[in-house]
Amino acid sequence: MGLSDKDVQHIAKLARLEVSDGQIADYVEKLTQILDMVDALKEVDTTEVLPLAHPLHMSQRLRADEPTEKNQRDLFQANAEDVKQGLYTVPRVIE
Amino acid sequence: MNWETVIGLEIHTQLATQSxxxxxxxxxxxxxxxxxxxxxxxxxxxxxxxxxxxxVAMxxxxxxxxxxxxxxxxxxARKNYFYPDLPKGYQISQYELPIVSRGSVVIQLDDGGQKRVGITRAHLEEDAGKSLHETFKDQTxxxxxxxxxxxxxxxSEPELSSAAEAATYMRKIHQLVRYLGISDGNMQEGSFRCDANISVRPSGDTELGTRAELKNLNSFRYVEKAIEFEIERQIDVLEDGGKVVQETRLYDSDKDETRPMRSKEEANDYRYFPxxxxxxxxxxxxxxxxxxxSMPELPSEIEERFAKDYGLNPVDIQILTASSEDAKFFEASAEGLDGNYELAANWNKGELRAALNREGVTISDSPVSPADLNNLLQRISDGTISGKTAKEVFEAMWAGEGDADQIIETRGLQQISDVVALDKVVQQVVADNPEQAGQYRGGKQKLLGFFVGQVMQATGGKANPAEVNKLLRARLDADEN
Incomplete structure (x- = not known):
């Protein structure tokens, strides 16, 4: 399965990665190799096999519905680049 | 050309968990x-x-x-997209295998009919944070x-065929989640919001037209207005020979219009994976x-019971079972009023709701409790007070002057039902008005009302009207000559 330059640009955009024009050919080749490997796996007959959601043969443990956290806003916001009036602030984004 | 509308709703309801x-x-x-x-x-x-x-339980x-x-x-599954109010870069949701699938609800249509609306699925997911664009000048x-x-x-399945039907379906789901106690359904606080997928097609076509998605409709009224606008818009585009573009649109309630929200190239490439x-x-x-x-009684079950146990009509039932608080209030206020449940229904939907609306109070915060109202209805039922006096008592109860019995006692509002005492008044009134009595006996039956008025005046409005009527007729007919 071959990827196009456009595919790579689209994936890069979705992942918010900057890929220069010079790098595209390299990514096309390497990503195509990965997809080819996945295609090879498709040769195995899996009609009787259920899709695997998780490698562990266990089900989800559940938590009681009880608040256990304390307010640590100041501690967490010490890591933030910019905070105003208790809000994390970022460059303006608007639809 | 005639057009047919196809609408499907995605309702997001916040679950009322503590954590x-x-x-x-x-x-x-x-x-x-x-x-x-x-x-x-x-x-x-x-x-x-x-x-x-x-x-999970909810x-x-x-x-x-x-x-x-x-x-x-x-x-x-992870739904991947970037936005500042989604710190992980993905929202945890359910995709291929949701917890609930293939259900339905029945909605009441305006024409009196019913319609079963399919629900494709219901899945658990986490909400995102909030972006505040208005707080700072150049920042979010x-x-x-x-x-x-x-x-x-x-x-829902794409089975709703008008804006009104969509709003009715949304109300039904809202009622249900509140009855179940799984959401407070508070729309102002965003606990219950809705996206609508809308398309139109020529009547009779089986293939769906291209749909537009309306985002974040947070009131029943906006849902209806936004969908109505969008249907008109799509029909106009198609009738002008154009094509509907698949896109997400926002409803602007100030301008009452919808407009495109996200650019197409980014549309819905969420790359879900477990x-x-x-x-x-x-x-x-x-x-x-x-x-x-732990399931509570469902609205449909309560509706059935209200028809059977209380003999109420469908319109009253809709009003009295709108929420479980409404239904509980009615039942407690109607207790012991065998054969007179209509009285309880009328007071619940009349005086009580008028007072609640007037004061802007919810039924849970009503200053008149269901037991208080029951007490009042018992006094109407047993003839202690008339329906008219009861309104005065109700207002006094609302103002916190005590329960019905206390108010009737302190204000001296008991009806005079004592036949002997009343008959004396009746006799006096007839004697004092010989001219009118003569006219009545001469065939002017309408004058009965005049006599009732006189008796009421003489008793300060406390005479039992039914007794007064009976006694007056007896007295006027008997003294004929």
Missing amino acids: KIFSGERTTYGAEPNTQACLVDLGYPGVLPVLNSEA AVKFGLAIGATIERRSVF GIDLNRAGTPLLEIV DPDLLPLEIDEALLDSIKE
């Missing part, structure tokens, strides 16, 4: 920004989500209430208190049985 869906953080509304956002909600590296059992309750399949095994403020709040997304941090959710027989046992 978030994947963390032990509180979900209280209105807290100071970011004081209810822990490491898991903030998407810090190395943290792991742990699923809230109550959120989703199952909803599934049972709509007669759906409760999937014994469901899977959480992010409040992550809401991030990780449990949501149940309820997806979340490796969460194991498949399994619901065993024991858990399912315990949830079944």
Whole structure:
């Protein structure tokens, strides 16, 4: 399965990665190799096999519905680049 | 050309848990920004989500209430997109294997008919934070208190065929989640919101037209108005020879119009995959049985019971069962009024609701309790006071002057039902008005009203009207000559 330059640009955009024009050919080749490997796996007959959601043969443990956290806003916001009036602030984004 | 509309709704309802869906953080509304956002909600590296059992139980309750399949095994998936109020870069949701699938609800149509609306699925997911664009001039403020709040997304089949039907369906789901106690349904606070997928096609066509998605409709009225506008818009585009573009649109309630929101190239490329941090959710027989046992009486069951036990008509039933608080209030106020349930129904939907609306109070905060109202209705029923006097007593109860019996006592409002005492008054009134009595006997039956008025005046309005009528007729007919 071959990827196009456009595919790579689209994936890069979705992942918010900057890929220069010079790098595209390299990514096309390497990503195509990965997809080819996945295609090879498709040769195995899996009609009787259920899709695997998780490698562990266990089900989800559940938590009681009880608040256990304390307010640590100041501690967490010490890591933030910019905070105003208790809000994390970022460059303006608007639809 | 005649056009046909096809609408499907996605309703997001916040589940009324104490803590978030994947963390032990509180979900209280209105807290100071970011004081209810822990490491898991903030998407810090190395943290792991742990699923809230109550959120699971609430989703199952909803599934049972709509007669759906409760999937014994469901899977959480990551929905990937970037936005500042989504710290992890993905929302944990359910995709291929939701917890609830294939249910339905019945809605009442305006023409008196009913319609069964299919519900494709309902799945658990986490809410995102809030972006505040108006607080700062060149920045967006992010409040992550809401991030990780449990949501149940309820997806209908594309089976709704008008804006009014869509609003009715939305009300039905709203009523249901509130009866089940799984959501407060508060639309101002965003606990209950809706996206609508709308398309039109020539009448009779079987293939669906291209749809537009309307986002974040947060009131019943806006849902109806936004859908109406969008239907008109799409028909105009098609009739002008154009094509409807598949896109997300926002409803602007100030201008009453919809407009495109996101650019097409970014549309819906969410790259879902199973979340490796969460194991498949399994619901065993024991858990399912315990949830079944905790199910409250459903609106449809209560409606049936109100018709059977109280003999109420469908219109009254709709009003009196709008919420479980309404239904409980009615039942408590009607207790012991055998054969006179209509009186209770009339007072509940009349005086009580008028007072609640006038004062802007919810039924749960009514200063007149169901027991108070029952007390008042008993006094009407046993003839202690007339319906007219009861309104005065009700207002006094509302103002906090005590219960009905106390107010009747202190204000001296008991009806005079004592036949001997009343008859004396009647006799006097007839004697004092010989001219009118003569006219009445001469055939002017309408004058009975005049005499009733005179008796009422003489008794300060406290005479039992039914008794007065009976006594007056007897007296006027007997003294004929």
